[in-house]
Amino acid sequence: MFSSPAGGASEEDKSVKFTGWAAVPGGDGVLQKWSYHPRPLSADEVEIEITHCGICGSDIHFMTEGWSSITRPAIPGHEIVGTVVKRGKDATHQIGDRVGVGCLVSCCRGSSVCNWCRKGEDQFCENKTVTFNSPFKDGRGGISKGGFADRIRVYSDYAFKIPKEISSAEAASFFCAGITTYTPLKRYKAGPNTRLGVIGIGGLGHIALQWAAAMGCQEIVAISGRDNKKDEAFKLGATKFINTSDKEQIKEAAKSIDLCLCTNGSSNSNWEEYLSMMAPLSQLVLLAIPEEPITFVGSHLVSRDVAIVGSHLGSKGDIEEMLEFAAKQGIRPWIEKRPFDDINEACKDVHAGKPRYRIILEMDPSVSTATPTSS
Ligand SMILES: [Zn+2]
Ligand SMILES: [Zn+2]
Incomplete structure (x- = not known):
């Protein structure tokens, strides 16, 4: 002591x-x-x-x-x-x-x-x-x-x-985990016209999938490097699953995501692959802070007006609103x-x-x- x-x-x-x-x-x-x-x-x-x-x-x-x-x-x-x-x-x-x-x-x-x-x-x-x-x-x-x-x-x-x-x-x-994922969905107006991606199905991602389902997103794409959480991702609200170790799946998903929450804090993530899946006028939102700098080339951003942004927690008002939404929607x-x-x-x-x-x-x-x- x-x-x-x-x-x-x-x-x-x-x-x-x-x-x-x-x-x-x-x-x-x-x-x-x-x-x-x-x-x-x-x-x-x-x-x-x-x-x-x-x-x-x-x-x-x-x-x-x-x-x-x-x-x-x-x-x-x-x-x-x-x-x-x-x-x-x-x-x-x-x-x-x-x-x-x-x-x-x-x-x-x-x-x-x-x-x-x-x-x-x-x-x-x-x-x-x-x-x-x-x-x-x-x-x-x-x-x-x-x-x-x-x-x-x-x-x-x-x-x-x-x-x-x-x-x-x-x-x-x-x-x-809850407020970190709730706020960007609110800020970028996730809803029936949103094809949402969630990278990383862990502490943050598994709540993000549930928010997205309750907000009625058009498509909810769980994105992970492994298949071991695939079944659970669907139970949590995903409508589609992409395993990033299968390059074909990434190719098929090209330019198909309007808003993507990245919960993956690993520095060796393939940012090029994530960006290739982003649709025109989309946002890739970083929620975790990689310990090393991230690298990518700018072409995906410039050719389709893709934005890489961060999101930091939420306000006191957002927290109160989130708790009420979770209680009402049965999100846990x-x-x-x-x-x-x-x-x-x-x-x-x-x-x-x-x-x-x-x-x-x-x-x-x-x-x-x-x-x-x-x-
Ligand atoms: Zn935390
Ligand atoms: Zn102040």
Whole structure:
């Protein structure tokens, strides 16, 4: 166990300690139990007792420093679900509310509001704090710590009430995988005139197929390098399957996709092949960040007005809308539950691409609670 706080001078609530699974100094990709004093609960914050947290590819990139080096100790986890156990006097939630927290925990606070918050696109806020290892810019100091833990304190506008139709374990993955796939479908108006492609049938892709089916897309093409998820892709809503290891199938699909979500973060993807399938005036939307630069020649883009764009999460409004849509349409992530204590094994499985389709860590209800301290 490590006792030093994770950087960033801030006021601490010495009356309580939260315990999480952290990337610690010298720990490489292995998480170890680590406790910290949270920031004092402010008037507009809630304290959440965490019951579930999904494991996302980003957590693995982070822990293994695939994207950049990190400040340790750091607690990952950003598909968080739990119960409100404490509230500040101005918080919008009540004790006992079941809420979820995703990739962001703060945006502009107080009177100065950035352009993006004003536009309702807080995911681009100039003063945002992401859920873990990110400095708070609210004047109170400290660095955010994520959901692989027993508790978390967040501003109540970043804790979203979970519709009663959705179980806590199933709700978790909406807060990253769900919103990441929902927003671009909304932004690019996926619907009855859209021939949609989804590259990669995993944690993100399996939800994207379900959104697309509920939105009534004209054609839903699951695109994968292997046939092993073909049957499940059809169950999830696909109307067509392309195995990219079969060059004939790619040729037959030339210029046939109007909007394509790429969930594949592998650097050795064949971008030329993906682009060859894009129709005129189409968008290829990157949802995962490859660790290496991607390369392609420009002819597909120029000859057919094809755009390669990215998409980053969604706004608070998008998250609320998505949860309602999922509840109404019966869309649920396909999950495998594991106890929090198996976190390192579970992370290894995610790293190896084994889950079908999302691993959700589940807290043993008999052991979870924050530890009061006398120090
Ligand atoms: Zn994520
Ligand atoms: Zn802002």
